[in-house]
Each structure stands twice: as C-alpha cells, then as structure tokens.
Amino acid sequence: MTEKKASQDIYVFSRYLTEVDQRYRLAGNQEIFNGNFRSYIKRLIAKLKVTSFRDLEKYRNPRCASNCLPGHSIRTALLAMSLGQELGLKEVEITEIGVGALLHDIGKLFLPREILDKPCKLSDQEFAVIKTHSEIGYQVLSGQKWLPQASIDIVHNHHERLDGSGYPRHLIGDEIHLYQRIVGVADVFDAMTSKRNYREALSYELAFQEIINESPQLLDGRIVFLLDDLIKRNKPTERESSERLKKRREICHYPCVE
Numbered sequence: 001m002t003e004k005k006a007s008q009d010i011y012v013f014s015r016y017l018t019e020v021d022q023r024y025r026l027a028g029n030q031e032i033f034n035g036n037f038r039s040y041i042k043r044l045i046a047k048l049k050v051t052s053f054r055d056l057e058k059y060r061n062p063r064c065a066s067n068c069l070p071g072h073s074i075r076t077a078l079l080a081m082s083l084g085q086e087l088g089l090k091e092v093e094i095t096e097i098g099v100g101a102l103l104h105d106i107g108k109l110f111l112p113r114e115i116l117d118k119p120c121k122l123s124d125q126e127f128a129v130i131k132t133h134s135e136i137g138y139q140v141l142s143g144q145k146w147l148p149q150a151s152i153d154i155v156h157n158h159h160e161r162l163d164g165s166g167y168p169r170h171l172i173g174d175e176i177h178l179y180q181r182i183v184g185v186a187d188v189f190d191a192m193t194s195k196r197n198y199r200e201a202l203s204y205e206l207a208f209q210e211i212i213n214e215s216p217q218l219l220d221g222r223i224v225f226l227l228d229d230l231i232k233r234n235k236p237t238e239r240e241s242s243e244r245l246k247k248r249r250e251i252c253h254y255p256c257v258e
C-alpha cells in the first residue's frame with residue numbers, strides 16, 4: 001500500500017459521498033446509492049481486509065489533514081476490521097463491521113455545513129444537532145437491502161456507551177452489540193489521533209491513555225486492550241511520526257466533515 005493509493009481511495013470515496021449527498025437532496029431517500037457506489041464499497045472492503053494496520057497513517061491524506069469524513073471513515077473501518085481480525089471473527093463478520101464502519105458517520109452528510117465546519121468548539125445546541133447524525137444515518141440506510149442489517153445497526157449505535165450515557169438510544173452494557181463496541185472504540189481512537197479545528201491530534205499513546213481512563217464506564221475494556229496490543233506491535237517509527245505531523249499541518253481540500 002502506497003500513500004498515493006491510500007490518497008486515491010480517500011479521493012474516490014469523497015467523490016461518491018458527495019454524489020450521495022447530491023442525490024439525496026434531489027430525490028430524497030430513493031436511489032441515493034447507485035450501483036457504482038455499492039460496488040466501490042465492496043472493493044474498498046476487500047482492499048482493507050488485506051491492508052495492514054501499519055498503513056493506517058497513509059489514510060491520513062496530506063490534503064485531508066483534519067478529521068474529514070472520507071479519511072476518518074476509511075481509517076475507522078481499517079481499525080475496526082483489524083480489531084475484528086484480532087478477535088478471531090469470521091470473514092463475513094469482518095465484512096459487516098467494515099461496511100458499518102465505512103458508513104458510520106454518513107448521517108453527517110445531511111447536517112448543516114456551518115455547524116460541521118465550524119472552526120472552534122461547538123455550543124451545546126450545535127452539539128445536539130451533531131448528535132442527530134447516527135439516527136439520520138440509520139434512517140437513510142434503513143431499507144437499503146444491499147446492506148447487512150448488522151452494518152446498518154452499527155451506524156445507529158456507534159455512539160452508545162456501556163454506562164448508558166451514549167446516544168441516540170442510551171443502550172446499556174450487553175444491549176450494545178459487539179460490532180458496535182468495536183466501531184465505537186475505533187471511532188474514538190481515530191477522532192483523538194486526528195487534528196480537529198480546535199485542537200491538535202493526540203499521539204497514539206496519549207489517546208490510548210485517555211481511552212483507558214474512560215474505558216471502564218464507557219468502552220469495552222477487552223477491545224481497548226486489543227487496540228493497545230495492535231498499537232504496540234505496529235508502532236510507527238520516529239520518521240513516520242514526524243512525517244505524519246508535517247502532513248497534518250497542511251490544508252484540507254476535501255469537503256471537510258468531522
């Protein structure tokens with residue numbers, strides 16, 4: 001996997017997401033996912049299945065330095081699928097996780113840009129709008145027969161937390177399916193290690209520490225420790241880390257959806 005290929009993946013996924021957004025605005029919920037989009041998702045999942053965890057940073061495209069939707073979604077999928085592999089899940093299960101992770105934030109396409117792109121921390125009211133994205137994503141994907149129900153449920157529940165403090169349904173403990181817990185951990189880890197409009201990216205180690213501090217109440221500890229193991233085995237070299245930081249300072253040219 002080269003940086004150029006990873007960058008092309010982000011670019012193509014970004015184009016497809018933009019198309020989905022436009023089709024939705026023109027035709028509502030009908031036919032928003034055309035055949036090209038569906039087969040692209042299939043191809044991307046097949047590719048991510050054989051992509052190493054070590055390639056994660058290559059999906060942090062220099063032209064997408066912030067936590068843009070396409071790059072974030074691909075990295076979350078790669079992380080979640082790697083965690084699924086570590087857990088010894090079957091190929092079909094890893095596919096369902098990957099598809100759900102790729103689409104987990106799709107509801108954000110339908111939220112006001114001025115809130116999504118706001119260059120500072122959001123107010124409580126604005127954050128309440130952002131929180132609607134998992135329900136919107138679920139509604140948009142429901143009835144899409146080409147998608148496994150388990151993947152659609154990931155989109156719905158990826159912000160649920162073990163202690164019931166998550167959203168939108170405030171599920172508790174075992175009510176949150178394993179797939180959703182996996183994507184929840186991957187999503188949080190990628191968000192923390194990505195630059196935001198209002199803060200710098202955390203290192204892998206700092207992000208892990210923060211997750212550990214919150215883990216007992218919020219995230220599945222077993223999955224968090226598997227992630228730690230993956231990080232330790234695939235730690236980037238110093239050169240890779242400094243290149244990564246340099247790239248993050250560059251400007252985002254994609255539609256930038258956090």
Ligand SMILES: [Fe+2]
Pocket residue numbers: 104105133134158159
């Ligand atoms: Fe989300």
